Amino acid sequence: MDINKILEQNKIFFDSGGRIGKRANLCEADLSSLNLRGLDLSSLNLRGATLCGADLRGADLSHAKLINADLRNADLRHANLYRSDLSSANLSDADLRGTNLYGANLRGANLRNADLRDANLREANLHDVDLRSSHLSGADLYCVDLSTVNLRNTDLRGVDLSSAELPESTFIIVGEKYFISISHGEYVQVGCQLHTIAKWRQFTKQEIANLGGDSILEFHHRLMKIIDFYCKDGECIE
Structure with missing residues (x-):
């Protein structure tokens, strides 16, 4: 042709x-x-x-x-x-x-x-x-x-x-240390890491450290609060 x-x-x-x-x-x-x-x-x-x-x-x-x-x-x-x-x-x-x-x-x-x-x-x-x-x-x-x-x-x-x-149930969180998106109330992306909410909760400290070193390990506690706020009872994030 x-x-x-x-x-x-x-x-x-x-x-x-x-x-x-x-x-x-x-x-x-x-x-x-x-x-x-x-x-x-x-x-x-x-x-x-x-x-x-x-x-x-x-x-x-x-x-x-x-x-x-x-x-x-x-x-x-x-x-x-x-x-x-x-x-x-x-x-x-x-x-x-x-x-x-x-x-x-x-x-x-x-x-x-x-x-x-x-x-x-x-x-x-x-x-x-x-x-x-x-x-x-x-x-x-x-x-x-x-x-x-x-x-x-x-x-x-x-x-x-x-x-x-x-x-519905999709959130983009700005102003945090990492880019965070929550999609369909099931998947959470932190930086370039994307896992289910259940997986984020199940990670051991060593596994979190392996994802991004001490920096993301320190952030993990706050991440759990963010997930709870958007996907559970809407509790305050400190």
Whole structure:
């Protein structure tokens, strides 16, 4: 498949008002591992397309239809996905650092293990998205609804969630010695360590020291108070 010729004919089609050229239809096309870096793919129909491992760095995919597209391991660094439709797309392990996802429809998408550091997710639809084990450091989540998002194991360090709507029983604790997040009332992340509440309670002093030395060992007592406050009776934290 000569993607450049397809895109050239598509441009001619629109520039001529449909008189000449050919409108591109890449629905269910196999574009795996192709070099699509910097290409204008805006408004294209890529529904169900396979783009596994494709190089899409800096590509313009604004308003593109990528419903059910397979973008596993795709490199989308600094790509423009402004108001694109990525509903039910598979973006697991994709590199989305610095990507513009403003207003994108990601409903039901799989973003497991995706790297979203410094991505723009303002006004994006993240309903029922799987963000497990993804990296969100520096991402812009202003006014984003995360209430139905699976955030298990997600790296939220450095993310401003002050205006985001979080899932029920999910808390981000700031101002402590370590970054702390409590998700679904079951998992607690302290720095880069994520364990169930039960596991945090069961750790011996030696096991805690092995996680992060004397520093985290000294903090463990306060951590237990924080967990009790958010997950038990709401007792005061001294």
